Amino acid sequence: MSSSPAGAVVPVTEDAAREAEEHKQRANQYIKEKKFALAVENYDLAIGVNPNNHVYYGNRALAHIRLENYGSAIVDADKCIELNPGYVKAYYRRADANLALNKIKLALLDFRRASKYAPKDPDLRRKLQQCEKAVKVMQFEKALATPQEEVVPAYSKVVLEDMVVEEGFTGSRMAKDAEGKDVVTLDFVLSMIEDFKAGRKLHRRYAYSIILGALEIFKELPNVVRVDVPKGSKFTVCGDVHGQFFDLLNIFELNGMVSEENPYLFNGDFVDRGSWSAEVIFTLFALKCLYPRSLHLARGNHESKNMNKIYGFEGEIQAKYTQQMADVFREVFCWLPLGHIINEKAFVVHGGLFASDDVTIPDLQSFDRNREPPDEGYMCEMLWSDPQEPLGRAPSKRGVAIQFGPDVTKAFLERNNLDLVIRSHEVKDEGYTVEHDGFLVTVFSAPNYCDHMGNKGAFITFSGEDFKMNFTKFSAVEHPDIKPMAYANNYLFGG
Template identity: 35%
Template sequence: MSRRSTVLSTGKESSKEEKNRMSQLDVIIGQLKTMAVGNRRAGNLSEATITYICQASRELFLSQPMLLELSAPVKICGDLHGQFKDLLRIFQQCGVPPLSNYLFLGDYVDRGHCSIETLSLLLTYKLRYPETFFLLRGNHESADLNRVYGFFDECKRRYSIKLWRSFVDCYDCMPVAAIIADRIFCVHGGLSPDLNNLDDIRRLNRPTDVPSDGLLCDLLWSDPDETTGTWASNDRGVSFTFGANIVEGFLMQHKFNLIVRAHQVVEDGYEFFADRQLVTIFSAPNYCDIFDNCGAVLVVDAKLVCHFVIIRPRPFSRPTGFESDSGSTATATNGPPPSMREKRLY
């Protein structure tokens, strides 16, 4: 799926060693899924195992570009925020790797109760299927935000501060944007006044934390805004908002047809902007057990025809662990009319 061939193996591993390593990753994936069914948490994974996942993922991220170039088909997911059960619902509805290719747009941790499980499973899938499973960085893949919004405390309470630092070292190396089939630009937040050409993204250095301003900050923090035509200050106090004219100009300059981003809760799980030239995807239904929002996954087929899979809200229940959860998802055939569900790009 990746347009640039990269492999996790150094080439020095024997085929037997590589097979054993893949088998170990399959075991970890199975353990994490079993925990969800059996009301157990990632405490069943040793700290050493999770640390290995972080360190190996870090090296893999560094071996792949800062701006990924991918091919279709692919399924694109937005914010998860530690909602592990809902991540499993996405896989149940949309297909487990490697049966489906995935691109996640960031914000895997904070706010939810199971950030460790969520990020551990995603990283393990990345290691297991490095050419068909991709993770972008979100603004919450940040040490500063983790200290405020819960992931630091979760790691400290359940494992150690040292493990949290291993996670931070890992996502300090994540890519920040992706292009699908030369037509779809994907990013967590949005555009930047400092983005003059795509090489500006490719030249961003890693490892790096998230700065308070500049290109990297904007890619992770900026938002579309219907009330402005160009650039304006952001009510978040970080980065900018951008209007439809900025979206149209960016697409025209780079010959793209669509921008896909995350970063904002939207009631239906997805929301169009700028005459359907940009779409926001949010994949955490019942966000924070406060909102009654749906989650959504954007499915891009091999011909670049797009449709949405809707993850319906669950009845509210205070989280006490995990249980099997099926039958509560629906495709967009039960949602808005077809004109809002599909967009043929060319």
């Protein structure tokens, strides 16, 4: 007999073993159908009946990876290896989970361990080589790193005057003000969108004008921005869009374009995974320049250097524009606000709530957000935390920040005289969920996420009159045949 997860020997009858195999077969079928949450549920049942089978943990780790529950995947891989140290897939999956968390050195150790058991596996050898290369690059960059106090921002090196728009340029052109400065107009935005739909790029001068214009606005904002929705007006909150440009346009088709009369808040994770992240971010930044008080943008966990390196945004900007522009975007993302409060009622944040009970809005306004997200603390939790059904708090299934229960949500709202938490950060089958006795809403606006999850997207509209929520669900629309992750780091997503 093998040991149970608690370390004790668990006798398993033949009937129980057969029942566990039936649960596993159903779970495996759900994996094939890309219904990963249902797969996890059935692996849970299999493990509940027979906790001694290492394969169940290894398979559940794969399902957790597909759900981006990297912390849970690592726990399952650990258990699988405890039960069977020679099971190659467990090392492989733990490495993939650590790669997703940008823990490249830990991933490299597991790829090396796996290669001892399967030295001829071509995919494993490729990932091992690419991971070794990535570690060498990290070490080289660390050796060359400039002390923080001497760093010159990349955006300060951009000289628009040196970027001449050629007479023969046929793409969208910005208007100019009386001083000759580029100006974003609605006509330009609409023309730019048509160019993007046709696969055309911005001129780099206009691209930088948009980025730097948005940066000026973000720098003037606090960590948590207060938004007032007047009576008789509506306000729309959208969740993750993740580079799904054509689904973003569908939101505007369904709900109207951003305007002074039709304000929006996009609650983080504009980029990565989808292969039109450049088009999404230029559209949102241009609209921010055009309507600075009517379009609100919050930082998500994917507006960060580590995520952009792994999940495609950096590679996409390098491919479509330049590395310098990718560096500028990285700096601008550090200035994005971290949260919003709507009508002194709703706290809107990408991830969720906190590891301590005494957090107030003034606390969240008090730190410097102009940095890459830390591994712990308020900023990390705002970007990464998730809700859970049980009371209290628990380690995150993602491996970053925490999970928080309904009692934590209610206590935070009472402490800060608020009524509701709205967050994003998680795929939902219907595009949204209402949890924690109605005090917490999750909204996710990327339908058929990564072209395979089959979920709806959703957005929320509020009335300034009574602040009543209305949910609109929508399906994915057709897009050109470019796969998700087309620009992602291929040591994680290349096979």
